[in-house]
Amino acid sequence: MLKSRLITAFILIPVVIAALFLLPPVGFALVTLAVCMLAAWEWGQLAGLATRSQRIWLSILCGLLLALMMFTIPDYHPFASAAIVKYALGASLAWWAVALVLVLFYPRSAAFWRHSCTLRLLFGILTIMPFFWGMLTLRQYHYSVNHFTGAWWLLYVMLLVWGADSGAYLFGRALGKHKLAPKVSPGKTWEGLIGGLVTSAVISWLFGKYAPLDALPLSLLACSVIAALASVLGDLTESMFKREAGIKDSGHLIPGHGGILDRIDSLTAAVPVFACLMLLIFRAI
Template sequence: MFKQRVITALVLAPLALCAVFFLPLPYFAIFISAAFLIGAWEWSLFCGYRKLSSQLLYCSLIGLSLLGLYIALPDTPYWPVQMDDLSNLMLGLGVLWWLVAVLLVLSFPKSSASWSQGHLRRALMGWFTLVPAWTAVLLVRSVNYHQDSYTGAWLIFLLLGIVWAADIGGYLVGKPFGKRKLLPAVSPGKTLEGMAGGFAMVLLLVTAVSAYLGWPEQTLTWYLAALLLTLLSVFGDLSESMFKRVAGLKDSGSIFPGHGGILDRIDSLTATAPLYALLLALLGGFA
């Protein structure tokens, strides 16, 4: 299983990075839309939808939301210089939802009484998970696009680096040394030691980036933001585990050998992307 996971990761990571760096913005929007629509298909199973018609309807509603946002958002290559109400609303909704999701995870299984029996409620939770995150990824890729098409790509690469470092550090430390369970009711495999390993790996990443850039004045802010994003990435993983547990699923899907479904790969990204985009807009100094 581990060998299969490594091989799949070695194939997927370069493909994702090639899309991030080399696809023009409209084609990048199509690429991430396809990924998120697959995620919507998997989320339909979390909702308890088993009929093909119900799954297609849910994916269509998510797809129409993405299309409507793409049309309604202002000229994204000028974001975040041209901050607008719709971008702010979507990012704010994403951050607010994840504050709620953290509380749901911390109080699970008691919290599930309020949503586990409602298909519509779980469907709405999927919308708040997927649509604001899609918006955030598109906006981050758009940063300074009119001046340098690679600025946003490097920013997405940094976000992916944080998410991947947290995941790798958690695995490398948690697998051999993990003893104290983090939230066993949600995910029996997660440990406090693994979470500490994830934090340590992310701090090493931020240190390496800061040293390479000559320790800029924003370094302390970067450390604080990275720690917050790492914590949120952990809860992104835990949140998906919570929904899978209620739905009686081991993986969100089987599209990736050894990795499960696409939601199993982007759960941490959906949690961190809205906050990351807001931090860039507020602290990035692009205006």
């Protein structure tokens, strides 16, 4: 299992970085749209959709919704200033605040949504749609001035999340004794969380020192810490829904890594939260 995970990671990471820097905005949007449609397909299982046809329709409807939203924004209009994007990113803050409460009070909190397919589908929309707009908004940032500025910012967020995840795994394996959320994800520990945040802080410092980023230092630090914490919440939230659905992985698309949601669960929280804080609230870049 570990061997297949490493091989897949060594293949996927260069592909993701190449997509960030080499694809034009339209191509990047289409790839992100495809990822979100696959995520919606997998979320259908978490929402309780029993048949393959229902999940296919959910994936198609998700793609159509996101595509129609894109068509409402004029060409070359900055996404961050579009009202529909502001609402989507703002909704992400509200949703992840609610998700935090659901995780903290699980399994009692599940009594409110366990038997409601509609609510679980709504939770899926609030997870996938802001992620889509966070990805596109960061990638398009200052594109008319420098085609790669947004790619650097997206890579920064991804490295923060990957650092938090890897650091949590390594520190948790070596030092973990105190469970973080045993009823949601028994393997996660407070030691792992702290180790992940330390790893993210080192990555943030190194990236800020050597990468071409231009942001207010204190605002960047605050947004980075919140984004790293949000990534942990994204992971825990998906684990909570998988536990209720009685499944280990959201899918089997990626060898050794499970499904698309298993790979982007942390990013679905970190990317829109970071974009909303940096662009709309702190206006740090």
